[in-house]
Amino acid sequence: MATISLTFPDGNKRDYDAGITAAAVAESISKSLSKKAISATVNGAHWDLQWPIDADADIAIHTMADEAQANELVRHDLAHIMARAVQEIWPDTKVTIGPVIDNGWYYDFDRKEPFTPEDLGVIEKKMKEIINKREPVTTEVWDRDRAIQHYTDNGEPYKVELIESIPGDEPLRMYWHGDWQDLCRGPHLQHTGQVPADAFKLMNVAGAYWRGDSDRPMLQRIYGVAFTGKEKLKAHLNFLEEAEKRDHRRLGREMGLFHFEEVAPGSVFWHPPGWRLFQTLIGYMRRRQETAGYVEVNSPDIMDRALWETSGHWFNYMDNMFLAKTHDDRDYALKPMNCPGHMMIYNHSLRSYRELPMKIAEFGKVHRYEPSGALHGLLRVRSFTQDDAHIYCTPEQLTEECLKVNDLILSIYKDFGFENVHVKLSTRPENRIGSDESWDLSEGALKTALDRAGMDYTIFEGEGAFYGPKLEYVLRDAIGRDWQCGTLQVDYNLPERFGSTYVTQSGEKAAPVMLHRALFGSLERFTGILIENFAGRLPFWLAPRQVVVASITSEADDYVYEVVDMLKAAGVQAEADIRNEKINYKVREHSLAKVPVILAVGHREVEERTVSVRRLGEKQTSVQSLDSFLETAIADATAPDLR
């Protein structure tokens, strides 16, 4: 028998018979390692302990201490254990797929009866029983016909379909957890007892299309979370609780920012404080854009069908547009995008190369008939305001302009405290307009700009818009969640469709290239993200209510108004609270409403012309002179770009 040489992480080499399993390698090292071992990494591949090793290789044996591998195995085995539990309880259930995902796994089932929340407890109990049996996990490679026959005989059509979609030259691997069998590429643990029985939880049931295709049957998906230990599960559940507390829909209500109504699903009713925040964001962006050489315009909300036909939206997105037929029998559409309107403005005069790059910005409100199931608070709405702009430039200016947008976007996110930004680059989709040459140029410009800016980015093949490739800026919030906000798209097509030109230096007409970009993206969405990121405790300059001046006795009422007026005159958002309530009551109420500063004033403050300052989240109060508080409040209220 041939001998192979395995190299361990510490550099040691040992010789074994070819075909030795990783389990046997572990056993050759020590009895305790062989017990604790969960899997191996062989030449970079995650390796089941039962798999044979046929040639020289680098090898590392994993135990539960190896978090990454342990999580993957535990979650993957739990997917199988859950499927087994479900089939034991409801034998008529058909199994499909059950992959590992962030923090856990899911498994999709086909069963007539819906799973109820109570069923989850029953399944969990059964799973724990299976784990406690400590049954071995075993594996075999089968040939395709045998596997298909097996699943046909067992009435598992989804598995048959899966096998048929696996390339013919790939071996099919079967796994057994006890006597329950599943097609699986592995790797898995040694036995079910290696799964920590107290570190998983079934979370919820939901529908999911077979193979992610909305034309295929809807299955029932059960989600679970799992970790290598109880404490980690607890930490994760705490995180979910924390995220729940930050829900902008709840905070928006508690802070009196906005609400929704059945009469306008997916459209926001902004209340005064919420609208103030919204306008603060627009004011900030307006200044940043003006400094960056943009000009602001406004284009109509309702425009004739002909325009949308020219732009391509009518045929590509009609189902998602709000349409309006008028009494003169014309078809109009509410604008789902600002670009066609901006095309009309660009085309209105003869343009010179001297005017380029021309940057047209609009805080345009667009309407999109989003599928009802997609709506979600401020994060996914049917009418929203974009900080939209279109940059018309020459092909030579393209990369430079992309770079400028990239710089601007990062600088702006930084002002809001978002320093961790990732970029997604989406390339040409199957359903697209325009020549391959123009797509080459567009994608090239974006890549070059990203490379020159030294940005990290991930490529998403085929995910671009129908008219051009796009960058999407994803920022990470205070508790590690990712939010997609800004976008930058290169477009050779729209200028062509609209016949846009400019006169070159040599007096000829040429087509401009166009950039679509939005930095906040949707103002509504960005507001929601800010609320969640700050858990409602917005920085002073953004806070929709900045200062409440609360009287301790009614004898201070006049002074309260004096302070409020003084703050307001200085541009600070101040309110009086002279209600017939105790100061405790007022402090509690305004604290819950996340007002950043409460000024309490009683006899002492009136006499000394001071204020007692209580900042949100601090128990400690400090007495300051009116003038010194005014000074700090003005400084705090100043937007970062004006400091």
Add this chain to the structure above:
RNA sequence: GCUGCUGUAGCUCAGAGGUAGAGCACUCCCUUGGUAAGGGAGAGGUCGAGAGUUCAAUUCUCUCCAGCAGCACCA
């Protein structure tokens, strides 16, 4: 849009085949209180909408609307 769940006062929720209840919020009164709920009284609901079953429906059935979780979608 699809699957499942939910819809009772401004908010959070209880309730039952015989036309409704709590706490908070709201209004008024007492209280002038020093940093997260002082006390009392009062007002407030076509029980999401429509149809059906029934002597009787807010409660049961169906349809629709909206919300929630996920899937699909996201120009």
